[in-house]
Amino acid sequence: MKRVHVAVGVIINDEQKILLAKRHSHLHQGGKWEFPGGKVENNETVTQALIRELKEEVNLDVYTSISFLEIAHNYPDKHVLLDIHLVKDFDGIGEGLENQEIKWVEVSALSQYEFPEANIPIIKKLMNEMI
């Protein structure tokens, strides 16, 4: 199976809250919470994809991002490579431009949300590093 390369943003605001978005039910891994992001197109870098996707999905202007974690995960129906970046340097308040539900949550509250299986190491690393 071809592996889909995905740029993922862990967006952290001045109150140390993280932006979550709910995937629409018809999508792959639908109904679960995610960190905004999407597929890296053939003609772009991960950073370019991250900037484009965060503008399209949640209307944020990303200035700087820091590489955080890479996760290769095989779902039964799809293989993904998540390229996760921390985003603290941005403008905007966060809006669900694709009519998805969004939420700013405390790191300590992340365990209350259902994420795609591939995200488990992300949640663990955030909870360990942001105490």
Ligand SMILES: Nc1nc2c([nH]c(=O)n2[C@H]2C[C@H](O)[C@@H](COP(=O)(O)OP(=O)(O)OP(=O)(O)O)O2)c(=O)[nH]1
């Ligand atoms: N954005 C995002 N995708 C994730 C996360 N965890 C996870 O397993 N994924 C998977 C679900 C999808 O199979 C894939 C992301 O694809 P996507 O549907 O968001 O792609 P996209 O925004 O480019 O949208 P499209 O091209 O399908 O319209 O990565 C996550 O935290 N954030």
Ligand SMILES: [Mg+2]
């Ligand atoms: Mg997406």
